[in-house]
Amino acid sequence: MNQTPDYIQELRSKFPILKTEVHGKALVYFDNAATTQKPLEVIERVQSYYNSENANIHRGVHHLSQVATQDYEDARKLIQNYIGAGKESEIIFTKGTTDSINLVASSFGGLLQEDDEILISAMEHHSNIVPWQLIARKNKLTLKVIPINRNGELDMETFETMVSEKTKIISITHISNTLGTINPIKDIIKKAHSFGAKVLIDGAQSIQHGKINVSDLDCDFFVFSGHKIFGPTGIGVLYGKEELLELMPPYQGGGDMIKRVSFKETTFNELPFKFEAGTPNIVGGIALGTAIKFLKSIDTKQAFSYEKRLLNYAEEELKKIDEMTLIGTAAEKTSLVSFNVGKIHPFDIGTLLDKQGIAVRTGHHCTQPLMDFFNIPGTLRASFAFYNTIEEVDVFINALKRSLSILK
Amino acid sequence: MNQTPDYIQELRSKFPILKTEVHGKALVYFDNAATTQKPLEVIERVQSYYNSENANIHRGVHHLSQVATQDYEDARKLIQNYIGAGKESEIIFTKGTTDSINLVASSFGGLLQEDDEILISAMEHHSNIVPWQLIARKNKLTLKVIPINRNGELDMETFETMVSEKTKIISITHISNTLGTINPIKDIIKKAHSFGAKVLIDGAQSIQHGKINVSDLDCDFFVFSGHKIFGPTGIGVLYGKEELLELMPPYQGGGDMIKRVSFKETTFNELPFKFEAGTPNIVGGIALGTAIKFLKSIDTKQAFSYEKRLLNYAEEELKKIDEMTLIGTAAEKTSLVSFNVGKIHPFDIGTLLDKQGIAVRTGHHCTQPLMDFFNIPGTLRASFAFYNTIEEVDVFINALKRSLSILK
Amino acid sequence: MSTFIEKQEAIIEDFELFDDWMEKYEMIIDLGKEIRSIPENKRSDDQLIHGCQSRVWLRTEYKESAMYFFADSDAIITKGIIALLIKVFDGEKPETIVKEDLFFIKQIGLQEHLSPTRANGLVGMVKRMKMEALKHV
Amino acid sequence: MSTFIEKQEAIIEDFELFDDWMEKYEMIIDLGKEIRSIPENKRSDDQLIHGCQSRVWLRTEYKESAMYFFADSDAIITKGIIALLIKVFDGEKPETIVKEDLFFIKQIGLQEHLSPTRANGLVGMVKRMKMEALKHV
Numbered sequence A, B: 001m002n003q004t005p006d007y008i009q010e011l012r013s014k015f016p017i018l019k020t021e022v023h024g025k026a027l028v029y030f031d032n033a034a035t036t037q038k039p040l041e042v043i044e045r046v047q048s049y050y051n052s053e054n055a056n057i058h059r060g061v062h063h064l065s066q067v068a069t070q071d072y073e074d075a076r077k078l079i080q081n082y083i084g085a086g087k088e089s090e091i092i093f094t095k096g097t098t099d100s101i102n103l104v105a106s107s108f109g110g111l112l113q114e115d116d117e118i119l120i121s122a123m124e125h126h127s128n129i130v131p132w133q134l135i136a137r138k139n140k141l142t143l144k145v146i147p148i149n150r151n152g153e154l155d156m157e158t159f160e161t162m163v164s165e166k167t168k169i170i171s172i173t174h175i176s177n178t179l180g181t182i183n184p185i186k187d188i189i190k191k192a193h194s195f196g197a198k199v200l201i202d203g204a205q206s207i208q209h210g211k212i213n214v215s216d217l218d219c220d221f222f223v224f225s226g227h228k229i230f231g232p233t234g235i236g237v238l239y240g241k242e243e244l245l246e247l248m249p250p251y252q253g254g255g256d257m258i259k260r261v262s263f264k265e266t267t268f269n270e271l272p273f274k275f276e277a278g279t280p281n282i283v284g285g286i287a288l289g290t291a292i293k294f295l296k297s298i299d300t301k302q303a304f305s306y307e308k309r310l311l312n313y314a315e316e317e318l319k320k321i322d323e324m325t326l327i328g329t330a331a332e333k334t335s336l337v338s339f340n341v342g343k344i345h346p347f348d349i350g351t352l353l354d355k356q357g358i359a360v361r362t363g364h365h366c367t368q369p370l371m372d373f374f375n376i377p378g379t380l381r382a383s384f385a386f387y388n389t390i391e392e393v394d395v396f397i398n399a400l401k402r403s404l405s406i407l408k
Numbered sequence C, D: 001m002s003t004f005i006e007k008q009e010a011i012i013e014d015f016e017l018f019d020d021w022m023e024k025y026e027m028i029i030d031l032g033k034e035i036r037s038i039p040e041n042k043r044s045d046d047q048l049i050h051g052c053q054s055r056v057w058l059r060t061e062y063k064e065s066a067m068y069f070f071a072d073s074d075a076i077i078t079k080g081i082i083a084l085l086i087k088v089f090d091g092e093k094p095e096t097i098v099k100e101d102l103f104f105i106k107q108i109g110l111q112e113h114l115s116p117t118r119a120n121g122l123v124g125m126v127k128r129m130k131m132e133a134l135k136h137v
């Protein structure tokens, strides 16, 4: 029987926005790869912070400042523990994935020298392309692109031939936000390390769909965004191995990241503070901690495996539709479907789905090189979280059919 | 009669946290220069965003995304209008003042050439020192420091002799967060422009205490933090003149800041998006807009002039205390007092004040060079917002006296 | 010939016939099929309007004090929306196009297409049409 | 001589005499006046403990299997807090200092001085004292 299990209905009830109506229809939120919704406890945590403990942190001797500092640092510990990092000081709070990658590209990339090589892949998000292009141009580095096949999988054979002693860093997405492909990052990391190259994993699309352990993975950097893991906007994480973070010069200058400032000489603070200049997004960090707590309080194993069921069901139903082209048919996939129908522009379908209450994303999903590769203007992407139901998939499929009947 | 006026009591009632107790005492929050408290409507705006419109912005065709985008861009307009900027595209959302200054130091500063000069002052916050030190070292620029006198005022005569054709940018605080000094920025800007130098005004401490009009000021950049103007943490603003922002290369790379990405060539988006890579702090921007709306809804003229009354009263009462040294006795001051009593360490006083419910800041206030100048380890700083009352000043003075009786 | 205002009012009336959004969009799509389009081989990059998720080409003609528009898009809803604009703007004096208020967009509930979302470029289209008209004022 | 645990319990008892925070701090300050301090001319940079708003100097001696501490600070509350630590740690075996739990801090309500706030460096002091002890384990 294809019905949403009770434990999912219960989980779902914790997300207030899912009860919203759009254009008079019940909202079906299938844009989770763009951003996830927030459980009530995260929303309430933000509110309680502002209502009773708002203060600037780290240097205040007064009570509010101490409470806020403690809560902010506790959130750091929660994150450290959740992703299996060895030390708190390896967890840097940033603005988001993009900020994290820019930090590494500028600070680690800035240490590289002419003709050193950086590897990315053909399925990267713009945020994992442009920062490397900028530093490559500045420092005359070579940026190489690991190709993919028509299923949207990395061409691992070619990859093997691309890594060499010249390779200094491989920056690669764990899961493609456009294709859903889960990349074999463990193999990549091993191969990279055998040549002394470092690896940054863009975990923007993986942290919310599975258990991550950076120590197991042995990646050198791991980055993600709070807003994609049921947390607030404006906060993200950079995990980095201590020895690398120690090596890297600071990225931004300002309050909190210094040990001692004088006009003659400035010395920098210890990790993680060296990379956290200025007043941070305090409530962002704290409420991201709450989001992690939320995840720890639920049966994520069950939830994540349910997501696969959603994916399978949606793909099955989509395949029944005439002229359907699924973009991204990797063997290993997370819970998102990207597709086109005939020559219909995804914008047209997206617009009509919206009028039926369904939020999907249309366009290039910040992966234009991938669109060029598939020679399409964009795709229509439905991306699921564990709070989505089987019935919502039905509503979506029916709405899609209705839209197509108008557009064909 | 020295009593808090009714309109202040009414304003005060809009800030939920001010009813908090600390160590069993009513909270007296005099740490407003570190961060300000938030009115109920800002807190509720954050909540309503997460409860009914949370979505990623700028590229979604679905309803939530469009609403969120509209609200985020409306906030930009509100800010533009509030600070008198000519165009929306001149308002860049950042993480905060520190982020804004780093952006300019890196992107504008990166255009400068060996021996070009940057001027800052002796009273700058670390956030307006370190970014310039970093770029100065990188690009072999000369960083010069405008001296101050014992009252904590800029030495304008020396300043006049320091500006020259070599000066490319003067980055200076509008109001000192440690001394309260209001700098004659209009004169500085005029003088700078007469030599073709640009001026960045660090408005972190001025935007919440007076009306700013960047067009009147004719400054080239103006930066501030949301959390210091009754808005959320993790959001800030960089105003820049369009022609300069156009000239500057992008700071970070990623989603949203591009027009077209390919592995061969990437072209950048228009202003303001060129400088806004990645998913922004959406709720931060929107709720900062709400904070601005709040300010527009109240009689700020009255509120700001009341702050002066608080300042005068507090200074008068402080001066009656034995061995009191006020640090920062400029003719033009905003509503904060920095002081030391005899040789007592500010940390000792701050700790005892905290136990009496009073939140003040102690230490170097991220202005270590200023501490070196005055040859002190730190100060005790009480900084007022318009929601503070005359009675709170009395409580503070009494608590201070009690603390001193124990410490002497 | 109806005035600029009358044309808009006529559109509003047409839309009032439908309660259902899907039907309104069917009408928009049908409108798009009626306009003078730009065949693929005649499209050029300088006709492209930026800021749309779909691609939009716009060509204008100025004849006997009036403006005429040819447009196309790879998305048929977008094309329909341009068709609506053309219906209102076509044959008008440049001055009218530059100055007069486009009140019908909000009234028929298409204001979401005016949002600063870069996915749908109604704002860009109107801006371009007005700019083209401005050349002849 | 009392045990490590007994010494902590004694401090807790002393603190229970006062309800008022100000009185507790008066006691802490008085304690600070009693300890073997380090005169200004004997202070050196390697004795400095980082991470405090006030400056803290710490010197240790190891004699007949026991640790002894000398400390000073430019803030008298900080000095009092070190005095509390010294009261508990002085004369103890390095092993005890490294391993045993410092439960009295929370019990007397000084846990705020354990917060990661860099303003008050109790965490740094304890860490340094334990590290010094570790050298002799």
Ligand SMILES: Cc1ncc(COP(=O)(O)O)c(C=O)c1O
Binding pocket: A255, A278, A279, A280, B033, B034, B096, B097, B098, B099, B125, B127, B128, B173, B175, B176, B177, B202, B204, B205, B225, B366
């Ligand atoms: C004058 C001044 N400049 C810069 C800053 C840095 O602001 P933020 O920490 O919000 O980036 C502050 C605040 O501490 C300040 O007072």
Ligand SMILES: Cc1ncc(COP(=O)(O)O)c(C=O)c1O
Binding pocket: A033, A034, A096, A097, A098, A099, A125, A127, A128, A173, A175, A176, A177, A202, A204, A205, A225, A366, B255, B278, B279, B280
């Ligand atoms: C794979 C991937 N990388 C990077 C990003 C950028 O994340 P953010 O916009 O939160 O910085 C995203 C999100 O859009 C993503 O999906």
